[in-house]
Amino acid sequence: MGGGADDGYDAAAALAAFQASRAGVRGLVESGVASVPPLFLMPIDSCQPPVEQTTFAIPTVDLALPHSATMPLVRAAARSCGFFLVTNHGVDAAVGSAVSAVRAFHEQPLATRSAFYSPTPVGSVTYSTIPIHPAAGTNINEIAILPWRDTLQARFGPPPAPELGKLPASCRDALEEYQKVMAGFGKEVAGLLSEALGVGAGRVESAMGVEGWMMACHYYPPCPEPSRVTGGIEHTDPSLFTVLAQDAVGGLQVRLRDGRWADVPPVPGALLVNIGDVLKVVSNDEYTSVEHRVAIKSSQDARVSIALFFNPAKRGDSDLLGPLPELVTTGSPQRYRAFTLTEFMKSRKDIGHGVSSIDRFRIAHE
């Protein structure tokens, strides 16, 4: 992939030119590209839908049900497929405004939005086309490949809040409001997930803190050749858990246990929650962190999604992430050694963004 001197294509120069345009993928589409530039072409086996691609019904947790009913649903979903939809969450207005504000930001005229654009996401607020991690794909080598997506990313925590004044004015109020409302929603989800582990509702939060908020506001432009690109390569989330809000276009796919990929069609009004690698570790493998990716579905419609990662707030070099001691028993021995967030991030950098990045900390048992 990526070509070389032999075919006259210089991938590094193409990447530099794309980044220097400060226009993102949206800019390419606005300029009327009729085919996918090589920088975005995925190896065939990384983006083509497998033959038996299927649609999968994600379990739903209805928060209007009594607590005694929701808790077992959360427990079953977190253990079996690692994803669940949440309905009757009471935050529709904030979700609607945030998704609209993200679309408005990405669809501003080039001159306005390019002022925010940076080639790589460094800093607490960034707008970029984040290159695919070289180790993340099966046969992606050292030449960067880009996803068919532009991302406005903002770190909201842990406190003290980083410079949110850097958020673009066009979406600042809606995103700040969304974050505030979702902090409350996330506490409720953290409580349910903790209680469903049988360790008490406050345990996960008191052990880790959940205020390490990172918000990724994605924009997936329509693509002239959707099957040749990826919106996001297969990965697991590094978070404790992630909450995804999205419009009606769709594109998210999850990997089933048998290895096939399944479409997860958006459900109007529902939020999607998934378990990340850190909570899988904390739960001593009772919960599962499932690989997912994003396909581009449309040559007409741009898709917007907002992934809000609830990461551990406790992240110093003396804060250890590991299985909760009360979940370690004779029948269920400790599956991971404790590690710091710094070690974990290094592992993702070295090994890639799949679930295997926590295998470095796994304790082998006969």
Ligand SMILES: O=C(O)CCC(=O)C(=O)O
């Ligand atoms: O846009 C989506 O549907 C998913 C995005 C995602 O998986 C992520 O940001 O980690």
Ligand SMILES: [Fe+2]
């Ligand atoms: Fe993800």
